[in-house]
Amino acid sequence: MKIRITAIRKASYPDLMEKYENPIEHTCDVLEGQEWISIDGRCPEGMCPSAWGSMREFVEALARGEGNFYDGWMKNPMSAMISCNDGFRPVSFYIEVI
Numbered sequence: 001m002k003i004r005i006t007a008i009r010k011a012s013y014p015d016l017m018e019k020y021e022n023p024i025e026h027t028c029d030v031l032e033g034q035e036w037i038s039i040d041g042r043c044p045e046g047m048c049p050s051a052w053g054s055m056r057e058f059v060e061a062l063a064r065g066e067g068n069f070y071d072g073w074m075k076n077p078m079s080a081m082i083s084c085n086d087g088f089r090p091v092s093f094y095i096e097v098i
Helices: 014-020 049-063
Strands: 002-010 035-039 079-083 091-097
Touching: 002 049, 049 079, 049 091
Parallel strands: none
Antiparallel strands: 002 035, 002 091, 079 091
């Protein structure tokens, strides 16, 4: 089964970066609107490993035909909205069966 993963929103918290994060040269490359296709629940090429770790279980479940997470959480029961685990610049991903 094919699952589309779309980067919906990318947030940034400069105040938290200033207070807690060591300076780094390279940060997140994900762009709002960027899409990936997962085939049979596998990690799509070019997907951020950290983001994949946050969404993998949902993608795999959707690929198996499961859905309706948390008893009606999403309007589309064969979808999920998951964010990566970067507390300084989280990205929200919409995951849906296509």
